[in-house]
Amino acid sequence: MLTGNHCDTLYTADxxxxxxxxxxxxxxGAVAVSGNSILSVGHSDMLSIMYPDARKVDLGCAVILPGLINGHTHVPMSLLRGFSDDKALMDWLTQDxxxxxxxxxxELVELGAMFSMAEMLRTGTTAFYDMYMLERSVFRAADKMGMRAVLGESVTQFFPSLSCRDADAYFDLVREQAMEWxxxxxxxxxxxPHAPYTTTPELLQRCYRTAEETGALFGMHLAETQAETETCLxxxxKRPIAYCHDLGLLSPISTFFHVVDTQQQEAELLASTQCAVVHNPASNMKLASGVSPIDTMHRAGVSVGLGTDGPASNNAQNMVREMYMASMLQKVHQLSPTACPAQMALDMATRGGAAALHDPYIGSLEPGMRADFIALSLTPPNMQPVHNVVSxxxxAATGAENRLTVVDGRELYRDGRFLSCDYEALRSEIQQAVTWATKS
Ligand SMILES: [Zn+2]
Known part of the structure; x- marks a missing residue:
């Protein structure tokens, strides 16, 4: 435990x-915060004595836990929530x-991104990994909203894109953004890069090299469906994971999203190359992609995080709901009630998410870690009695129990109020903006 440092705020809860x-x-217990970091974590009576001058926030009948980490999403797609559902994947994509x-x-991308961030802050998410088009607007939105994020402009072999006329312009943009952020x-x-089936091997290798050169991370949708495997073969x-390995893309800076159609030796390859994986149970169910073998990956030693995917294929940005679905999906798929226990689902949404974002300072509440945490109320009827708080x-939680979201030591949501945006203004803007979406 660190001592002798100034504690700005002491958060206490049951x-x-x-x-x-x-x-x-x-x-x-209590969490003592100094600046953007956690100073100490311990019993509330002891920490109250250690830090008598700290501002005190007593949350009472609640549980403080690390902020949930959304390992894969496309935040601007809140603009398309509910616009088109229940269609075959290629029809859904190409027609709607x-x-x-x-x-x-x-402007629309920034608005959609801010709206998703409001949803995440309200339901207890503090950090996320996003990829989309016109991502520069998402950088701006994340900066304004105060969230922690890994962000990337998605790229395919098809140019011009919304952001870039050709591949050279894309890599210029990446270098510019590297300097800016x-x-x-x-x-x-x-x-x-978007996925193996929308890129060339040369483009993928150039993406990876540029990530290394600019100190960025590398991420991609991978092995999402059996159809992707067939196309790759x-x-x-080669199967998608072997294909990426042969291109040199599997490394400790890499995170792969979905990773559904995966065999034992592929899981071992991901583990030995220290890649992270993000599991997206709701999206995989809604788009009928299949079930990711997360047990196999865990056993092989792969770090597995949890993500919502975009709001058009989920349709929520709510990691509390995602933990529930991750656990339920594994149980019914393996026909085993012992599959993916509650602690494993929570680990994926916290420690696994930290690995997916390659950030060693988030995912747990310990001295020296970033002050990223949330507090769920335990007073609603669905949260009582408390035999096992993780359970x-x-x-039982829905996400609506969240009372407090703190990112980098700053309160961004507290008891129904958004502290880094004017939510009512945002809601009215998005209502007007969605007239842009029209079905032909
Ligand atoms: Zn995705």
Whole structure:
């Protein structure tokens, strides 16, 4: 425990769930915050004596836990929530989603991104990994909203894109953004090709090299469906993960999203190359992509995070709901009630998310970590009684129990109020803006 430093605010609650290596849960606990970091975590009576001058926030009948981490999403797509559902993937994309996306503007992207961030802050998410088009607007939105984020302009082999006339312009944009955001305390860039089936091998290798050169991360949708595997086998004679390995894309800066159609030795390859994986259960169910073998990956030693995917294929940006679905999906798929227990789902949404964002300072509440945490109320009927607080969070909570979201030491949401945006103005703007979306 660190001592002798100034504590700005002492947050106390009936439970503090640390998610540290031994998963300590502190009854009547406290989190002491200094600047953007956690100074100490312990019993509230002891920390109150240690820091008598700190501002005190007593959350009472609540549980403080690390902020949830959304490992994969496309935040601007809140503009298309509910616009088109229940269609076959290629019909959904080509008939409804792509024609709308072709009409996007930087202003619309920024608005959609802010709206998703409001939803995440309200439901207890503090950090996310995003890829989309016109991503420069998402950088701006994340900066304004105060969230922690890894952000990347998605790229395919098809030019011109909304942002770039050709591949050279794309890599110029990546380098420009690297300079612009290099020292930001919460925002980091990723180079994010869309998927193996929308890119060339040369483009993928150039993306990876540019990520290394600019100190960015590397991310991509991978092995999402059996159809992707078949296309990859037909075009390159290899399954998607082996194809990426042979191109040199599997490394400790890499995060792969979905990773559904995956075999044992592929999981071992991902583990030995220290890649992170993000599981997206709701999106995989809604688009009928399949079930990711997260047990196999865990056993192989892969770090697995959890993500919502975009609001058009989920349709929520709510990580509390995602934890529940992750657990339920594995149980019914494996026909085993012991599959993906509550603690595993919570680990994926916190520690696994930190690995997916390659950020060693988030995912648990410990001295020296960033002050990114949330507090769920335990007073609603669905949260009582408390036999097992982790069980209540994963199996009974809805996300609406969240009372407080703190990112980098700053309160961004508290008891129904958004502290980094005017939510009513945002809501009225998005109501007007969605007239841009029209079905032909
Ligand atoms: Zn996605």
């Amino acid at each position: 439970y503090v769930l640390t998610q540290n290596a031994s998963r300590d849960i502190i009854r009547y 989603i792509f024609p709308q996306e072709a009409k996007l503007t930087p 290099i020292n930001h305390p919460r925002i980091r860039q990723a180079v994010v 037909k075009t390159f004679g 209540n969070i994963v199996y």
